[in-house]
Amino acid sequence: MASTLLVSPKPRNFTHLIGKNYEIALNQSLQALLNSVGNPNFPYLISSFYDLLQSKTDPPLETIWVYSALSFRNANSAKNEPLDQLSSIKDLFQLIISCSASCNSIKCIALISPLIYPLHSFIVGLKGFELGSKKERKVNKEIKGLVDSILGYINVCCEGLDGSCDDLNGVIPLGNLVSVWIGHNIAENGNVLESLRMFFPLLSNEILEKVSIEGCETSELAGFVIAEAFLLKLCLKMRGEGIENELQNEIRTWVVGSITSFRSSYFYVTLVRMLLEPMLPVTSLMNSANEVLLRKILYDALILVEYSFLASVSLARLSAKHTKNIILGKLMVTHEAIEYFRECSDHNKATSYSNAFASSSLPSELLKWIKNETGSEVTNTGPNGSSPKAFLRWMLNIENRGIRIFDDDMSKSRAKLISDNLKEDLEKLANKGEGKTLDTDLFFIDNKGENNGNEEDDKTGESMSAAFMAAAHSMQSAEHGGTKRRAKKSEKRKRVKFLKYSLAENSESYTFPRKDRGNSGSDVENPSSDEELEVKEQ
Structure with missing residues (x-):
């Protein structure tokens, strides 16, 4: 299925893309795309970025990101049936995995960031389809299976992490990259924050405000991706009314186990920063009562459990700024949680x-x-x-x-x-x-x-x-x-x-x-x- 998105032109000579010429060609191709992002010339641009993809063993994040976006938009433009749209999202997932096979674990996780955007939009828009009960059950089963596959892939990528996650790629130009998916040049429109909200539907406003001003590094982006996939899974589990205690206990156990398995301090900090906001960014997929319940579950998981990847030895391998964010973030969220439960008379x-x-x-x-x-x-x-x-x-x-x-x-x-x-x-x-x-x-x-x-x-x-x-x-x-x-x-x-x-x-x-x-x-x-x-x- 994923092969339908791949372009396989005849073997070509890529000597003109060696050294600095590669960076020049990448910038020129990206600018050509941004100039026509609303109505791009898909065949030409896909061919250009395919050459850039094939000419390096470990292509830059931007190359894989743009190539997968163009391929997905071109293949998905005429699909209206829910199962067809979901099939395209699955194809996108497989395409990103194949293109990033030679990349390090952090980049592999960061590169599936574009996957959450169409998947979340599909889940929210599913209410607009008139599906029979049988077809609806099938679609929901497919969605849950895809989310589980995404989290499984993230878990495999995280197995080799030592917790240091030092960034070698610098700040990612997220504004331009998000434009490729949103379909308009946000640099020209000037509404970067609003576009980021569309592209990262499960991140809090405070995080996105910071990203819109400062950008983010690959490790931070990977933390965002894990957090969004993690919250998406929880939203699917908690969409119903009146969640029983047994299911609450099951969710708590899963949350703690997931945080332990991912071993990502950037994911941990992302959750902490979300909990410092008045409301978690999940209201598009769950009701307010379940949002409150999820907040309580996350408080338990982040405060009552000490994780080995946040021990003193592990913190010593992190940058001073990131260590500060972890320490102060956990201090503030613990204070907020204590005050929250005191106000609720749960002493x-x-x-x-x-x-x-x-x-x-x-x-x-x-x-x-x-x-x-x-x-x-x-x-x-x-x-x-x-x-x-x-x-x-x-x-x-x-x-x-x-x-x-x-x-x-x-x-x-x-x-x-x-x-x-x-x-x-x-x-x-x-x-x-x-x-x-x-x-x-x-x-x-x-x-x-x-x-x-x-x-x-x-x-x-x-x-x-x-x-x-x-x-x-x-x-x-x-x-x-x-x-x-x-x-x-x-x-x-x-x-x-x-x-x-x-x-x-x-x-x-x-x-x-x-x-x-x-x-x-x-x-x-x-x-x-x-x-x-x-x-x-x-």
Whole structure:
């Protein structure tokens, strides 16, 4: 089937494509395609890129990407039947595999990125076909089989990875490559982000915003591909209503096993960054209730399990920037998860995450990393506590002394941390200062002390300051109007202690296989098990 996409011209001499001539010919062919991307001359361009493909043992990613795109678009243009369209997507998969047979594992994974785009579009558009129940079952079975084949191929490619994934190809020109699939020149239209959203339907907006500005390397792209295929599989498993506990446990086990098998730190970071967004990018394929359930499953898999490919020895082989993204990303997502379950009144789950954080290697990795970044004279005090929130407050205090910790791409998370901290401080003042008036002018964000500020940061600071002042005003009015009610309720308040949470004793906890659990080497003690919280009687 895949052979229908391949072009097999007569043997040709490729001596004119040696050395720098190859790069010149590739750029010229790519530009010719971009100039006519909406209505390309398929026979001519396919022949040109076929020559480029055959003249190198290990062709550049761009060559394979464009050749497979042209072949697929040419073969699929007249197909309307669902099974025919799905057959073309399968042919595309086989074509990419055959063209990348001599490439390294990371490039092989990155090259199947174009496969998710038509497959997702096909699944979403399937509702528009009037299929009988028998044919619908057959199509759905074919879809699940293809997704399983994609994940199986990724798993085979990942078997030889040592976790280092150093990039030798530099930044990929994704804008031009996406244009080949979208069908219009996004460089001319200027709407790069919107085109990326179309091409990467299962990536979060924050990730795509970063890619639209900075581009990405091959290892990052491979991580995106694994994440999209991974989420696509989960969406197909969780499309129904009312997922039973048995299926939830099965999904948890599969998620942990997949993360362990793929051994990709870039895939791991991609999932972490998605969880820092308000909603996972899966709403096109599942309802909101299942999105919430999937979020909880991913929290468990990323926080409660320690993976050997993220151990200290493995992190030492990664770039400093990527290591930072892993460490800070897991810290922030653990904090977010704890706060999420506290808001849901699931204190057992929140405590389990706190205990998992304190007993993991992450606190010691954070202490070591921050000490290396800032110097021992800055970090000799350490965080005031062992929770993720204590670490984040400590890091924000270090930043307030003029030492940069959070990068620009973490600005949203940093702003949210500042907002949450000040909101908590305001609430404490409101609870402790009954009968006292708050000075709302005390609450503002001082951005003037930062020498390298920009206009966007100024706007963020202004909006946050306004929000804090509004919150203070609202607490004032609530205080003046609700003193009597608080006086009555305060008589009913009592203090309770939450006992230390045991994963083994919790009926909702799950045991995951861990290869290299051992001693985490954490220098931070377990969080206090008798943290006192005020709870109002019903």
